[in-house]
Amino acid sequence: MSNSKSRLFFLDAIRAWAILMMLQGHFIDGLLDNAFRDNSNMLFATWKYFRGITAPVFFTVSGFIFTFLLIRSPQTGWRNPRVKKGIKRGLELLVIAYLLRMNIFGLFKGEIYDSFYLVDVLHCIGLSLLFIIGFYILTFARQKWIFPTILATTTLLLFAFEPYYKNLSFNFLPQAMANYFTKTNGSVFTIIPWLGYATIGSFLSVLFSKFQNNKNVYNFIVPTYVAIGLILIFFSSDFFLYLHEVTGVQLFQSIFNNNYLFIRLGDVLLVFSIFILLRKFLLNSTWLKIGQSTLSIYIIHFIILYGSFTGVGLYRFFHHSLNPYFVVPGAILFMIASTFFALQYENHKIEIKSSISSFLSTTRIYLEQIAILLFEALRTITEKVLRLLGLIKN
DSSP: OOHHHHTTHHHHHHHHHHHHHHHHHHHHHHHBOGGGOOTTSHHHHHHHHHHHHHHHHHHHHHHHHHHHHHHHSSSOGGGOHHHHHHHHHHHHHHHHHHHHTOBHHHHHTTOOOGGGGOOOHHHHHHHHHHHHHHHHHHHTTSOTTHHHHHHHHHHHHHHHTHHHHTTOOOTTSOHHHHTTTOSTTOOSOOHHHHHHHHHHHHHHHHHHHHHTTSTTHHHHHHHHHHHHHHHHHHTHHHHHHHHHHHHOOHHHHHHHHTOHHHHHHHHHHHHHHHHHHTGGGOOOHHHHHHHTOHHHHHHHHHHHHHOTBTSOSHHHHHTTOBOHHHHHHHHHHHHHHHHHHHHHHHHTHHHHHHHHHHHHHHHHHHHHHHHHHHHHHHHHHHHHHHHHTTSSOO
């Protein structure tokens, strides 16, 4: 096993942790009775805070891993095979995201429900990958510092100006497109500001790749991440308040009033630090497999919980109706079930895809034969009718 490859294991471990936290977070948030959502309760408040870390970690590690593989290739620009793979992956995530929100029964009635157009985490991750590729293509032929500078600047601008654009409705755009920028219509995530976490992950990946062969790289990364993370969590709000007092710029006051983006970035850096420190103990094959199967786990959890395609899921029957004594063990079982089915799919992916391909091929042949028979029958009936009417000769 190469040293460079081994360095990716802690990233797979982070993804495994993030996807499991997302599963329990979605389950509890969707099914817990509102009567038990008490922010003064220490257990609920702690759960709520850590739930808020999951999405930033997931976006950041996605940008990190994708960029690590992108810039590791010896080819550059469009010759880099990771560019085409990344474009394919980004578009694939967008297609899957829309398919998961499709309702088959609605299609039978000739309807596409508004929920189909809502934007969720897969939409934003897919689009974020396309943005990173775009930045890479625009800068690969230029000086090497330009690419990471654009990535870091994108994060800073998106986070800093969030108070200005968060309340915009973007009603000048078609609703399906506006949903990528505003939660007004019900979108769960929007590309702004969430692209910022993907680009900062990409930025960290560039720095990591530059120094990855240094034997002391982790000894430098951990204290640096911890220091910056703690500064962002405990001092960034006061810093923006100070800037407001000195400059009088209202933007800094607005950031201070709702400084969740920079604080969550600090949380992300601490999570990265913890997993880097524990990297030697996170080599369990099943755990790493979970981290490599996040898309399958996400799809299966979406079907079970939200009822993709049919509208029949746990959310429909138990929405905000369970007490903690049911929802906590239920969340654990939900994590186990979703992960188990996903890993089973991953273990038999080739056979399943082969069976689906065979089924579709056989179905196509039968449909072609039926179409030929119907065409011949229609032609025969048409000729008989025309003969009876004397329009053609025998």
